[in-house]
Every structure is written in C-alpha cells, then in structure tokens.
Amino acid sequence: DTAVSQTPKYLVTQMGNDKSIKCEQNLGHDTMYWYKQDSKKFLKIMFSYNNKELIINETVPNRFSPKSPDKAHLNLHINSLELGDSAVYFCASAGGDYGYTFGSGTRLTVV
Amino acid sequence: GENVEQHPSTLSVQEGDSAVIKCTYSDSASNYFPWYKQELGKRPQLIIDIRSNVGEKKDQRIAVTLNKTAKHFSLHITETQPEDSAVYFCPTYSSASKIIFGSGTRLSIRP
Numbered sequence: 001d002t003a004v005s006q007t008p009k010y011l012v013t014q015m016g017n018d019k020s021i022k023c024e025q026n027l028g029h030d031t032m033y034w035y036k037q038d039s040k041k042f043l044k045i046m047f048s049y050n051n052k053e054l055i056i057n058e059t060v061p062n063r064f065s066p067k068s069p070d071k072a073h074l075n076l077h078i079n080s081l082e083l084g085d086s087a088v089y090f091c092a093s094a095g096g097d098y099g100y101t102f103g104s105g106t107r108l109t110v111v
Numbered sequence: 112g113e114n115v116e117q118h119p120s121t122l123s124v125q126e127g128d129s130a131v132i133k134c135t136y137s138d139s140a141s142n143y144f145p146w147y148k149q150e151l152g153k154r155p156q157l158i159i160d161i162r163s164n165v166g167e168k169k170d171q172r173i174a175v176t177l178n179k180t181a182k183h184f185s186l187h188i189t190e191t192q193p194e195d196s197a198v199y200f201c202p203t204y205s206s207a208s209k210i211i212f213g214s215g216t217r218l219s220i221r222p
Contacts, residue, residue, distance in 0.1 A: 100157060
C-alpha cells in the first residue's frame with residue numbers, strides 16, 4: 001500500500017550498460033517527476049509528466065529517456081551509463097494540492 | 112526565471128534551542144510555500160506548507176512565516192530534538208509543474 005514505489009532500491013552497474021528504474025503511484029495523481037540527488041544533496045528536477053504527457057525536460061543528456069505508459073507509472077531508462085550518473089534518483093507524484101509524495105529513492109552506482 | 116536561495120546551507124544548534132532557516136524567492140507569482148525534511152538515507156517529506164494568503168502557520172514545534180513584500184519565507188523549529196537533524200528544502204513554485212528545490216539546509220542538533 002506504498003503511495004509511490006520505485007524499484008530497484010539499489011543498482012550497481014558497469015559503465016556503458018543500459019538500465020531502467022521503475023516508478024508507480026497509487027495516489028491518483030496526474031503529475032509525476034524524476035529527480036536526481038547528488039552527493040551534496042542537491043535535488044534537481046529532470047523530467048515531469050502530466051497524464052502521460054512530457055511537460056518538463058530539464059537539461060538532461062538524451063541518454064536519459066522517461067516513459068509513461070499510463071498516468072500511474074513513470075519509468076526512467078538510462079543508456080550508456082557513465083560514472084557521473086551515480087546518484088540517488090527519486091520519483092515523485094503531485095496532485096492538485098501541490099504537495100509532493102516522493103518514492104524511497106534508487107541509489108545508482110556506476111563502476 | 113524563478114530562483115530560490117536558502118540560508119544557511121548548514122546549521123548546528125544545541126538541543127533544546129531554536130533553529131530558523133530562511134528561503135528567498137524571486138517569482139512574484141509564487142503562491143505556495145512548502146518545507147520538506149529529508150532524514151539521512153530517506154526520502155524528502157512534506158512537513159509544513161503555507162499559501163500566499165496566510166502570513167504564518169504553526170504545527171506543534173514547527174512554524175512557517177511568509178513575508179511576501181520581501182519575498183522570503185522561513186521555517187522555525189523550537190525546542191529542537193535529535194530527530195530534527197536532517198536536510199530541509201524549500202522548493203518554490205510558480206505553477207504546479209515548475210519547481211526548484213536546490214541543495215537544502217543541513218541541520219545538526221548537538222546533544
């Protein structure tokens with residue numbers, strides 16, 4: 001009954017690999033997000049989808065491709081992983097009241 | 112464009128004392144001002160929020176005050192306890208889909 005769930009929680013992979021992180025929310029929210037948090041705790045928005053439509057695409061390399069099959073899911077696929085991609089990635093959803101609900105995060109380590 | 116400045120970046124207070132974190136925003140259209148708390152290894156969580164038609168809101172030991180003229184809002188924590196140690200974020204919104212978080216304030220409570 002977790003509101004925003006993302007998998008996996010930890011991901012260790014080699015440079016050059018392709019990986020995906022999945023996110024699902026059961027709150028009925030229309031908007032979902034992906035954030036990247038670096039080692040200094042800087043929390044930066046990457047993408048935002050509203051009802052399956054991309055509405056925010058910040059300056060993120062095109063190796064990162066979000067996919068939203070329906071408004072309850074927003075997955076993140078990363079091609080050709082680099083060392084600098086190591087971070088914690090948070091999925092979040094928001095409803096009409098503007099409040100955010102974050103997932104528990106995916107700690108990605110590229111070696 | 113929108114910008115948010117949060118001060119201080121780190122704060123250490125004696126247990127039992129008060130802590131104040133200030134957030135300055137630039138977009139006059141901002142109308143929602145939340146504070147998020149992120150404990151070590153966990154997700155950011157909404158702890159208190161305020162809307163532009165209210166000057167102050169309190170919830171037990173935490174309060175948020177808003178000064179629209181000066182374009183800043185502050186988080187006040189009284190009688191601090193060890194569990195208040197965390198990173199605190201003040202994202203600013205101009206619309207539900209445009210949000211800026213930043214690096215937050217790392218609060219440490221000294222025993």
